[in-house]
Amino acid sequence: MVESSESVGVIGAGLVGALVALGLAKQGYSVTLYDLRSDPRTAKKTSLRSINLAVSERGIRALRYVDEEMAKRVLDGIIPMYGRMIHDLDGNQESQLYGLFGEAINSIDRKKLNQSLIEEIELFNSSAKSKIELIFEAKVTSVRVNGGVTIDYVRDGEPQRDHKDFVVGADGTYSVVRQSLQKLIRMNYSQEYIDMCYLEMYIPPGPNGSFRIDPNRLHIWPRKTFMLIALANQDGSFTSTFFGPWELVESLQQPKTIEFFFKKNFKDAIPLIGLDKIIECFTTYPRGALMQVNCSRYNFQDKCIIIGDAAHSMVPFYGQGMNCGFEDVRILLELLEKNGRDRQAAFDSYTETRAEDLKAILKLALRNYHEMSSDVTSSLYLFRKKLDGVLGRLMPQHWIPLYTMVSFRSDISYSDAVRFSQKQQRILKWAEWGAVGSILAGGALYLARRSK
């Protein structure tokens, strides 16, 4: 526990911000949590632009690290997805398991999870001596370091100013804290859009809240340059998302064109979503852009640090955005715990150890689009995956598929996972060449004998 005099401003009360606020409060810091949005407990239905989330091992471990009981409560009702369900052009479905030993990633509603975490803050406040102060509808405009940290924000049209000992920026892709940080340190930074937009659709529940397709699979309609996916919600519905190049989506404007496109590519999804709804979605719903953000450093001294999307916005194709953000929280809290009062050592060590891992997962997320939308239908991919799985089951200590390391093994860092996987891929390739070589050699021997 730290001295109660140490105050921290957490900017952003999204998933990562709410969790780090709870974790820091439990470590004894005096926490104020700022958010641009209205209080999610009282706000009206928010925008449709959201992707269903898949919480997996790294995220769950971080939640449990902050509070075992809280983790149980906020994860109540998640729906395990044990694999992908591939829908082909004819509507046939084929299951591909994620894990070798029945592991699953879990479908969870982003809005609901966020609300649960805010409720956990309330619960914490009702029992703890020091309370987490919640300030909603606060537009933070800048964070400045001067001895402590000055947070400028606007609320109800009025400029406000708070002073804290330090600040944690969890304010997402367009982070204001990151912008302030860039003025203090030499931070390499990049943001890159991929030429892909997403549109969210909805598959209503069947009779009596039943699921109309298998809820325990992540459904994919992979069509190479575009795809449709669907994740189950607790009430029997599914959230479905279409991903495709901007040009394609912009060309799908006429009801007839949309109908033709869906009938050709997603025949079996039409009765699930409804043709009218599909047309409504393509002609009127907001379209989301997909961007990745990468930074080389995350802190300034012991005064300011950024985590979550503010530090590493990624494309959603590995299902690791939130899990990685939650892992940021666990690692940061562990380093603060370990370094006692020396917050600068904790922050510096965070930057040093985290950069390589974040770079690795950003790259994996980008690459996984091809796996999801295209590779899953290739026989070579399926053969390698099968071989990968056989080896993983035969010698679980020495052979671990990449997906397993990323999604089910929080004890292996992202960068170690990539390194380990590259080694395994090299071995697989040798094995394949070895197999080809043996066949050729056998053939040659056979011919040689025959010709005698």
Next chain:
Amino acid sequence: MVESSESVGVIGAGLVGALVALGLAKQGYSVTLYDLRSDPRTAKKTSLRSINLAVSERGIRALRYVDEEMAKRVLDGIIPMYGRMIHDLDGNQESQLYGLFGEAINSIDRKKLNQSLIEEIELFNSSAKSKIELIFEAKVTSVRVNGGVTIDYVRDGEPQRDHKDFVVGADGTYSVVRQSLQKLIRMNYSQEYIDMCYLEMYIPPGPNGSFRIDPNRLHIWPRKTFMLIALANQDGSFTSTFFGPWELVESLQQPKTIEFFFKKNFKDAIPLIGLDKIIECFTTYPRGALMQVNCSRYNFQDKCIIIGDAAHSMVPFYGQGMNCGFEDVRILLELLEKNGRDRQAAFDSYTETRAEDLKAILKLALRNYHEMSSDVTSSLYLFRKKLDGVLGRLMPQHWIPLYTMVSFRSDISYSDAVRFSQKQQRILKWAEWGAVGSILAGGALYLARRSK
């Protein structure tokens, strides 16, 4: 000429901003020019953190495009540098020419050039009907598009708001206009620091304003991972800049260490700068960071466009930062001229045609550090350069060294220069292998004959 009703806010009255303001005013736009700094005509001596500039063909062409007479005035007194002067460890000097036919880049004082351009605006105002409005000490905080463009800025502590038809952002590396633009378009963006800092020093004139080293050369003390350079000023002095890794510069803090370092590496520069001044510089002067900024798009509709460092901050090693910024101005003005009233077509075409060239020059600038600090002392480099030069003189229509294309040929775009040069490099390599092959073949033949 456009209708006088069209108003433009140019943000940033640096070199590029002042030039584009003049160019737009001459095209008939009603121009307001905003700058954070004080009026350079009345301001006190500014910070020392500035690198002497080398103006070359692309910059000169742009100045002449805006106004032939103006170009003559602002370029009055520039000092041509026909090549590099390499200083070795013993103080020996060796000249390496830049051009094949006596071409030169030209040393110019950034501050003086900026002041001249502001004076040109005054001169323009005194003769033209429509005046360029100059607003100094205006901190632009945001640019918003709503029909036209709203420019919010703070002046004398008071928030102000102007409305214009469009905005040109020439507000440098940390551009506020770029930040506003990023909220409007999907712009890929990266900023990358190189691990190198710079320190500016001063070589005073000799007796009666004489030059103590050759003014018509860019002096380089290349020492692989670090270097010293010097460019002549009109009054007989030189501006000298040290470039080196941050770690090295931070280790040079004790007067004895600095003296030892300079005596070992830059013996002949000590009497020029003065040991006391060198020590003062390393222990007290501000250190500059070197960053490059790259964007994939530069405009939003016909409302907003960024040029100069705001769009492509580069490291100074090719001497193209300002030249490229001025070229931006020429290309933008030409496109506006060509597209008549259709500003969106002009802006879109600017983004489409300029991105590849800017990417190319950013890469060249980064790479040229190695050429300046290290390659210039390598015999293979010198041999290739000589061969390059011989071919360039033999067939000037068909063989043009890269340096010549970048610095002396504004009719060849940066990206064409790179492509053309790559082709030439391949030919040179074949020629070298051919030569090696001939020698080997000759040797083999000789041995074969001898052994008969």
